[in-house]
Amino acid sequence: MENLDEQQFEALVVEGLDALSDEIVDGLDNVVFVTEDRPEDGSLSVLGLYDGVALTERGQYGFGELPDRIILFREPLLAVSESLDELKEQIHITLVHEIAHYYGIDDEQLHELGWA
Template sequence: MAMLDNVVFLVEDEPPADDPDLLGVYEGVPLTERGDGWGAGALPDRILLFRGPLTRMCADTEELTDEIAVTVVHEIAHHFGIDDDALHDLGWD
C-alpha cells in the first residue's frame, strides 16, 4: 500500500440514485495523469465502497468478502490509471 499516495477509503450506504447498482468508485486524479508538482495541498483521492449494493448482491459473508476484494482492486487500479477495458482483459470484471 506504500504506492497509494494521498488516498482515502470510505464506505457509504448507497451510491448515487442514477447508478443504484454501483459497487465502488474512484474519485481523483490517476497517477498517470499527475504532472510534476501535482498535489501540493490537494485533497486526497477517494475510493468509495457502497454497502447496499454489495450486501444485496452477495449470498453470504464469504461471497461478500470476495466481492469487496475485487471492488477494491478495481478502484485501486483506476488510481494507477488502469481503465475498465484493461481490467477486463486482465480478468478483473
C-alpha cells in the same frame, strides 16, 4: 445476504484492505477509503467508485490537494452477495478494481486482466 450495519461493513472493508498485497498498497499516496450506503443516484449497480486523479494523469500534482477517495457502497455490495464469504470476495474485487483506477488502469484493461 443479511443486512450488515455500517460499522460491521466498514470492519470488513478494513479487513479487505489489510489482506491486500504490499505491492498494491505501497504505492497509494493521498488516498482515503470510505464507505457509503449507496451512490448519489441511489443505484444498486455501482459497487465502488474511484474519485480522484489517476497517477498517470497527475502532472503538477503536489501539496495541498484533497485526498483521492475510494468509496465502497454497502447496499449494492450486500445486494450482490449471498453469503459473508461472497461479500468478502466482492469487497476484495471492488478494492482491487478501484485501486487499479488510481494507478491509471481503465475498465478495458481490467477486463482483460479478469478484474472487471
